[in-house]
Amino acid sequence: MNIRRFVLIAVPYAWLLALFFIPFFIVLKISLSDLALAIPPYSPTVKDGILNMLSAFDFENFTFLASDDLYWKAYLSSLKIALISTVLALLVGYPMAYGMARAPDEWRPTLMMLVILPFWTSFLIRVYAWVGILSNEGLLNQLLLWVGWIDAPLAIMNTTTAVYIGIVYTYLPFMILPIYAALDRLDESLIEAAEDLGCSRTTAFWLVTVPLSRNGIIAGCFLVFIPALGEFVIPSLLGGSGTLMIGKVLFEEFFNNRDWPVASAVAVVLLLILIVPITLFQRNQQRQAEADT
Amino acid sequence: MSQTNFSPWDDPNGKPLIRFDNVTKKFGEFVAIDGLTLDIYEREFFALLGPSGCGKTTMMRMLAGFENPTSGTMELAGKNIAGVPPNKRAVNMMFQSYALFPHLTVWDNIAFGLKRGGVPKQQIGTRVEEMLKLTRLTKFARRKPHQISGGQRQRVALARSLAKAPKLLLLDEPLGALDKKLRQDTQFELMDIQESTGTTFVIVTHDQEEAMTVASRVAVMDEGRIIQVATPDRIYEAPNSVYVADFIGDVNIIEGTVKPAGEDLYHIDWNPNQAPLLAASERPFSDGQTAHLAIRPEKITISTEQPVDAKNTAKGTVLDIAYLGNLSTYYVQLEGGQIVKAQTANTRRLSRRSITWEDQVWISWSATAGVLLDQ
Numbered sequence: 001m002n003i004r005r006f007v008l009i010a011v012p013y014a015w016l017l018a019l020f021f022i023p024f025f026i027v028l029k030i031s032l033s034d035l036a037l038a039i040p041p042y043s044p045t046v047k048d049g050i051l052n053m054l055s056a057f058d059f060e061n062f063t064f065l066a067s068d069d070l071y072w073k074a075y076l077s078s079l080k081i082a083l084i085s086t087v088l089a090l091l092v093g094y095p096m097a098y099g100m101a102r103a104p105d106e107w108r109p110t111l112m113m114l115v116i117l118p119f120w121t122s123f124l125i126r127v128y129a130w131v132g133i134l135s136n137e138g139l140l141n142q143l144l145l146w147v148g149w150i151d152a153p154l155a156i157m158n159t160t161t162a163v164y165i166g167i168v169y170t171y172l173p174f175m176i177l178p179i180y181a182a183l184d185r186l187d188e189s190l191i192e193a194a195e196d197l198g199c200s201r202t203t204a205f206w207l208v209t210v211p212l213s214r215n216g217i218i219a220g221c222f223l224v225f226i227p228a229l230g231e232f233v234i235p236s237l238l239g240g241s242g243t244l245m246i247g248k249v250l251f252e253e254f255f256n257n258r259d260w261p262v263a264s265a266v267a268v269v270l271l272l273i274l275i276v277p278i279t280l281f282q283r284n285q286q287r288q289a290e291a292d293t
Numbered sequence: 294m295s296q297t298n299f300s301p302w303d304d305p306n307g308k309p310l311i312r313f314d315n316v317t318k319k320f321g322e323f324v325a326i327d328g329l330t331l332d333i334y335e336r337e338f339f340a341l342l343g344p345s346g347c348g349k350t351t352m353m354r355m356l357a358g359f360e361n362p363t364s365g366t367m368e369l370a371g372k373n374i375a376g377v378p379p380n381k382r383a384v385n386m387m388f389q390s391y392a393l394f395p396h397l398t399v400w401d402n403i404a405f406g407l408k409r410g411g412v413p414k415q416q417i418g419t420r421v422e423e424m425l426k427l428t429r430l431t432k433f434a435r436r437k438p439h440q441i442s443g444g445q446r447q448r449v450a451l452a453r454s455l456a457k458a459p460k461l462l463l464l465d466e467p468l469g470a471l472d473k474k475l476r477q478d479t480q481f482e483l484m485d486i487q488e489s490t491g492t493t494f495v496i497v498t499h500d501q502e503e504a505m506t507v508a509s510r511v512a513v514m515d516e517g518r519i520i521q522v523a524t525p526d527r528i529y530e531a532p533n534s535v536y537v538a539d540f541i542g543d544v545n546i547i548e549g550t551v552k553p554a555g556e557d558l559y560h561i562d563w564n565p566n567q568a569p570l571l572a573a574s575e576r577p578f579s580d581g582q583t584a585h586l587a588i589r590p591e592k593i594t595i596s597t598e599q600p601v602d603a604k605n606t607a608k609g610t611v612l613d614i615a616y617l618g619n620l621s622t623y624y625v626q627l628e629g630g631q632i633v634k635a636q637t638a639n640t641r642r643l644s645r646r647s648i649t650w651e652d653q654v655w656i657s658w659s660a661t662a663g664v665l666l667d668q
Contacts, residue, residue, distance in 0.1 A: 196380070
């Protein structure tokens, strides 16, 4: 085999090995060990000898996850929040993408810029900004009180609603961009053909526009769902104690309890859960690539 | 053949299917259609012919309902259709890009319009099968548009637009994407389908040969106006203007001043060094009027000796020969410097051709060969 080609292929694999597989196996190893009052805070370690270490491994942490209902409740709650956020992001994002695709040509770069613009500021700062908007003395409540629509401030901060707002806000561009890409490629004459064949504007939208932007919708949904499932920053800043999400549990297990093995087990299970949507997403992308050729 | 007697436009009591009355369409300041009046009759195969930007596509889009006239009335079967949306018109369109739905099979593409019309399920099935048979697509019913060839896609588009049995079918450059050979075959197929379904077809094209082949009447358009509407043979043999004569086929235009020379006969002074030409014209011209004599190259005879009984003759040199296989076009430079094209059928093999470059030749034509035009 050609050396240059080998090097070319080796680079991404080395990258994947260094940044995904090695860390993953370290986490997997920790998840199979026991908590210990030591540095690092688990045993056995490689210092005990490879064979001793391997024989001391067990699935105790995983059985613990299954027995304590906190964990599976957190997983289920995360799934629910991620799912609802994805649907909400789709409901908000699709009309925006549609509007962008239908906008006059000279407007499109500006609209695209506006969608990407939030990425220019730190994600953390933007989530903090929502604290200022949603809290009891926040901008939103002040505005509503001033207009006179409400008598007492709405308790949005530290509720699941705030988490939904945060997630939809943060991941909206990931929903808009793939849908916009799909709608932008849509041939206008297909809509005209549908109308010519007896569709009203609305039926033409459901029968032609939506099916033809399906791949964009699927891609957008996965791009929102996957990171939302393991989200930590948004629920911990906006969600308060009432919101149970696995990312938050993971963080507390790791930094507050300093229980690295259980935290690692939580992370491994989360990864296993994520493999399903990631595989489906990859398959969708592949099918789209095939359809394009 | 019924085609020979088919001329509803000559019947003074005939009711047109489509009537454009002084229709104008403006896009902002740009006038796309300028005060256009036109009747199209049932069962016609009507061709709108013109260069790009002449307004033919705008006219078609107005018929389909995608554009509304700025002023004037448009009638379909006696009813004003201005403002009626495309989905409420008994008009279907075959798009230039075909606009087949890529996510649906051939079968579902054809059934699309029927399903919108509330047709019972069983009838949809029968109708789709009928359409598939008509367009010879039965084998491809389950395929998606990207899995069939360009010619097949063209037929799917046709089947889909015919499925609802529209009163009027609009075809926007329907054969533009096909290669020449396939285009010629498809032209005859289109004519057959038009005849067997009895649907009125309006076709938009910039290909004059295509318009001449398929159409019962051709409308030649330029800058939002119709210059001439007539049967293909009238358009070719009796154009009403230099524009039409020049747009359709090949033509020699000779400009000169007219002098009457008997009943419906005129002399044309065109070159002080040459004898005046003689041309017959039913259209009257006054003495001294400037006129253009349009003569098709194939109506000019080329010979090596001076013809004795020809009404119009001129001597010249062969400047160039365009060999087209079945025909040859000779570019003859006359003594006044003007170049005239003369065409002959190559009934003999090329090696036995009697006229070649730089030969002194005589060209001749009869008094009725050309058309005398005033503009």
